[in-house]
Amino acid sequence: MANILAVDDSASMRQMVVFTLRGAGHQVTEAADGQAALDLAKRQRFDLVLSDVNMPRMDGITLARELRALPAFKFTPILMLTTEGGMGKKQEGKAAGATGWIVKPFNPEQLLATIKKVVG
Amino acid sequence: MSIDMEQFKATFIEESLEGLDIMESVLLEMQPGAADAEEVDNIFRAAHSIKGGSATFGFSDISNFTHVVETLLDQIRAGEREVTQEAIDLFLKSVDCIRDMLAGAQEGFEINLDQVAEVKAGLDRMLGSVAQAAAEAGPEAQDDATAASGWQIVFKPFPDMLRSGNDVVRLFRELDEMGEMKVEVDLEGLPALVDMEPEEACLSWTLALHGEIDREQIDEVFEWVDGDCELSIVPLGGDGAVAAEIPASETPAPEAAADGPAQAASPAPLQAAPEAGERRSRGDRRQGERRKNRASSENSSIRVGIDKVDALINLVGELVITQSMLGQLGEDFSMDKVERLKDGLAELERNTRELQENVMSIRMLPISFAFNRFPRMVHDLCGKLGKKIELKMSGEQTELDKTVMEKIGDPLVHLVRNAVDHGIETPEARLQAGKPETGTVHLNAYHQGGNILIEISDDGAGLNRERILAKAIERGLTSGGDNLSDAEVFDFLFQPGFSTAEVVSDVSGRGVGMDVVKRNITALGGAIDVESRPGNGSTFTIRLPLTLAILDGQLVRVGEQTFIIPLVSIIESLQVEPVRVNAIAGSAELYKLRDDYLPIIRLYDAFGLKPDSTNLEDGLLVVVEGHGQQAGLLVDDLLAQQQVVIKSLETNFKKVGGISGATILGDGTVALIVDIGGIIELSQNGGHKRANSAAA
Numbered sequence: 001m002a003n004i005l006a007v008d009d010s011a012s013m014r015q016m017v018v019f020t021l022r023g024a025g026h027q028v029t030e031a032a033d034g035q036a037a038l039d040l041a042k043r044q045r046f047d048l049v050l051s052d053v054n055m056p057r058m059d060g061i062t063l064a065r066e067l068r069a070l071p072a073f074k075f076t077p078i079l080m081l082t083t084e085g086g087m088g089k090k091q092e093g094k095a096a097g098a099t100g101w102i103v104k105p106f107n108p109e110q111l112l113a114t115i116k117k118v119v120g
Numbered sequence: 121m122s123i124d125m126e127q128f129k130a131t132f133i134e135e136s137l138e139g140l141d142i143m144e145s146v147l148l149e150m151q152p153g154a155a156d157a158e159e160v161d162n163i164f165r166a167a168h169s170i171k172g173g174s175a176t177f178g179f180s181d182i183s184n185f186t187h188v189v190e191t192l193l194d195q196i197r198a199g200e201r202e203v204t205q206e207a208i209d210l211f212l213k214s215v216d217c218i219r220d221m222l223a224g225a226q227e228g229f230e231i232n233l234d235q236v237a238e239v240k241a242g243l244d245r246m247l248g249s250v251a252q253a254a255a256e257a258g259p260e261a262q263d264d265a266t267a268a269s270g271w272q273i274v275f276k277p278f279p280d281m282l283r284s285g286n287d288v289v290r291l292f293r294e295l296d297e298m299g300e301m302k303v304e305v306d307l308e309g310l311p312a313l314v315d316m317e318p319e320e321a322c323l324s325w326t327l328a329l330h331g332e333i334d335r336e337q338i339d340e341v342f343e344w345v346d347g348d349c350e351l352s353i354v355p356l357g358g359d360g361a362v363a364a365e366i367p368a369s370e371t372p373a374p375e376a377a378a379d380g381p382a383q384a385a386s387p388a389p390l391q392a393a394p395e396a397g398e399r400r401s402r403g404d405r406r407q408g409e410r411r412k413n414r415a416s417s418e419n420s421s422i423r424v425g426i427d428k429v430d431a432l433i434n435l436v437g438e439l440v441i442t443q444s445m446l447g448q449l450g451e452d453f454s455m456d457k458v459e460r461l462k463d464g465l466a467e468l469e470r471n472t473r474e475l476q477e478n479v480m481s482i483r484m485l486p487i488s489f490a491f492n493r494f495p496r497m498v499h500d501l502c503g504k505l506g507k508k509i510e511l512k513m514s515g516e517q518t519e520l521d522k523t524v525m526e527k528i529g530d531p532l533v534h535l536v537r538n539a540v541d542h543g544i545e546t547p548e549a550r551l552q553a554g555k556p557e558t559g560t561v562h563l564n565a566y567h568q569g570g571n572i573l574i575e576i577s578d579d580g581a582g583l584n585r586e587r588i589l590a591k592a593i594e595r596g597l598t599s600g601g602d603n604l605s606d607a608e609v610f611d612f613l614f615q616p617g618f619s620t621a622e623v624v625s626d627v628s629g630r631g632v633g634m635d636v637v638k639r640n641i642t643a644l645g646g647a648i649d650v651e652s653r654p655g656n657g658s659t660f661t662i663r664l665p666l667t668l669a670i671l672d673g674q675l676v677r678v679g680e681q682t683f684i685i686p687l688v689s690i691i692e693s694l695q696v697e698p699v700r701v702n703a704i705a706g707s708a709e710l711y712k713l714r715d716d717y718l719p720i721i722r723l724y725d726a727f728g729l730k731p732d733s734t735n736l737e738d739g740l741l742v743v744v745e746g747h748g749q750q751a752g753l754l755v756d757d758l759l760a761q762q763q764v765v766i767k768s769l770e771t772n773f774k775k776v777g778g779i780s781g782a783t784i785l786g787d788g789t790v791a792l793i794v795d796i797g798g799i800i801e802l803s804q805n806g807g808h809k810r811a812n813s814a815a816a
Contacts, residue, residue: 010169012132013176016125054168068283074319077285083172091347099285100344105175105183107125117290 001025002119007037007051007063008081017050017081020108021115034058038066041073048119049078050102053089061089061096068097077118081106125177132173133226137219139166141492144215147208148495155196155203163211164193170218182221185236188243189214210246212496213239270299270331270356271338276309276324281348283319292327294341299331328356424482432478439471480669484519487565487574490529491516494536498561501540508547508558509540515565520572523668524644528574531637535576535660536561538634543580543658553655555579571646572666577659583652585609591618610650614638642746645671645688671766673783673793675759676742679729682791683755684764684783689796691743691750693758696736711741711752718743721803722754723794726778732756746796751803753794766793778802 004026008014014030021028029046031037035058037051049067051060058066060080067073077099082089090101102114143163150159167190174182189211195201217236224231273295277288295301306324316322329338338353345351446464449457491513498511520528544550544559551557564575585606592598592612612618616635641648645665652658665671665688673684700712701720710717720741724731732738733756741752764783769776769792780795 009165010132010173011135012128012173013169015131016128016176019128054165056162056165075282075285075287077287083168083175094284094344094347097284104172107176117294118285118287 001027002047003027005029005031005037005040005046005049007031007034007049007060009033009052009055013052017111020111024112034060034063037063041067041070045072046076048115049076050081051078052081061092064093064098065096079114079118129177132177133222136170136173136222139170140215140219142166144212144496145492147212148499150203150208152203152205152208160193160197164190164197167193179225182218182225185221185240186218188240188247192243192247207246210239210242214243271329271333272354272356273327273329273338274352275327276350277321278348279320279322281321281345284348286345291341295327295329298333298337299329302328428482435471435475435478439475442467442471481519483521485522485525486517487520487525488516490525490532491563494563497536498540501537505541506546507540507544509544510558510560512560512562518565518567518572521666521668524664527640527644528664531640534637539576539578543578545581571663574662575659577657579657582654582656583610583650583658588612610652613650645686647688669766670763673764674761675791676755677757677759678723678755679731681729682759682785682789683723684791684793685742685744686796687761689744689746691745693740693742696739696741698737701736713743716750718750718752719803720752720754721799726799726803744796746800749800751800
């Protein structure tokens, strides 16, 4: 099972994501914004990063860019949790190095199905 | 796997309410035309989170509503829209609507949708044609949905595709799950071994995927690598087999596919409630209950800064050191070590005092918690009353006990409302009086001694002494006027049912009077004073104890027992002059003090003790006030005044009438704290009972 870093400034979203992932047997670490996530990533490896886009201190796009600059995260899948249906934020995320995205609102089943695509 | 989303709703609602508070306070600060990027960012983020969360947790009406707010904010953020006063007001109303909808979701009742629909309509109008254009430019329909026999996929990753964390193996594995797949590798792009970059993709593939598969399914697999590769997907067998490769970055299909679910969840017009009137009344009633619930649930826990906890640990550490030092000293004590013993005890005293102060501070919160509702309130009231008022606040960081804070909220609201409604004049009247058009209401808090003082002052017209006096005479509260001081006259304001407002406005003067304010404050062991000068405004000063856990007490002796009377309740103490005592109806005794008759309560009688003497003139009469009534408590002697720590009698023993708690004195004995209101009530009931039995 995968070791996942879940980043979202919304406690309820984080709670939902963490609950779902742990229920599926993954190991999950939480961070409330991009900066906190980056600090964690500098000390620890993760198999997958799930990040919200809009966050205080450091947004998800910047986080993706900063993570890709870390040797340990060069190829780590980074999925953005985005509410945007359009291509704008997705492209921005991709340009910053994100692997893919999950469009909010999603339910636990959709989340797990998407996760399965990247961590097997 | 099925997961119950209900369990996350409480967190969602809580954080959304916090987000709304942020939105509200930022919006109140916001000036039309000059939006600070960071401010807009803050409110956008709050709206964005609420939208995302509400959609996720199944509150589609909140999500639809907030979506429009978010869109408008996003336009402002992008500089496409000006911040107008209209927009700010509309956003503030939206905050209220979302708050109501959240409350409805929380308590499970239907809220008044009329108002929501109205605000939503306003938002939609503001969004105007821009949104319509965007909606029309929605996803385009897709062609060739299903190919009967399968698909040929030519997939050529760009060299840096792997750097996005996408993995070719993953893509193929997913495709493989859809049907039978044949993979051909094209090695043409493979460089010589020496030139090979391990982090770059250099192979390309031609896949033949057999089976009844939707084009959409395949697009979904490649969705994330769109733009990172050359991709061509054509039906197998048809003339498309030799079709030219189309760079995927030019294919709009994946985007359209991704737009699908989001569009499905996008705003549908809110329906106005058919029986809105009925719903409103229900909603309003529940709102009151809700507030109560929230207040009581807040009682259960407290958030404490880690620095406060650290300070405590540090102090306990010091206490342990002092204790072990004293312990060692005690092992082989001799008189020549008296000085060291004294030092040690002094140290112990210091430790204890610091520890006490720090423990107290855990219950302390900055008064901004109580103040933060006022900017909005004053803003709204000004709009309603057509006044211009600037609200100044200072000392917001002054700390106050959490329980006191919760109970002082309503009295403060009342006083601020009064200041806005009755204190500050209309702009025209102000200009006529030669004052600036904009009035000022000032909230200030500071510490003084063991108390916190909260001042609510305005620079309005001030209290009208004549009118108050006239009203007091009319109500028979006083006979004449000229020798009364201003303070005495203004004190009439706190009499039950006393209102001088000529017009009972929508804003204040709705039954809850200043007497309730005063009662609430005295219940907290506090006091309220008024100062006012005609034409220059009034200042109401609330004095509150810092905490309910400690009380300034007057120690009194009754026989061999020591009691504590809260100092705030004591008006004066005097020696009894027998001529002033009137015994009426058998047992009740009254004492004539100036114009008033006070009932005498013999404490030894009330608590069944043996006093020094039962003669009134041998004892002292402590005149106290509780629950708005005065009485004289007969005691044997007055002892010291000191701060005492209140211990609950209920948790340690049981509830005793006329006693509010207990404390432990310096010599280790227990002293009971007299509940003034309770004992006055008790004596009245007791007297009544005795009178009854006498009559029988």
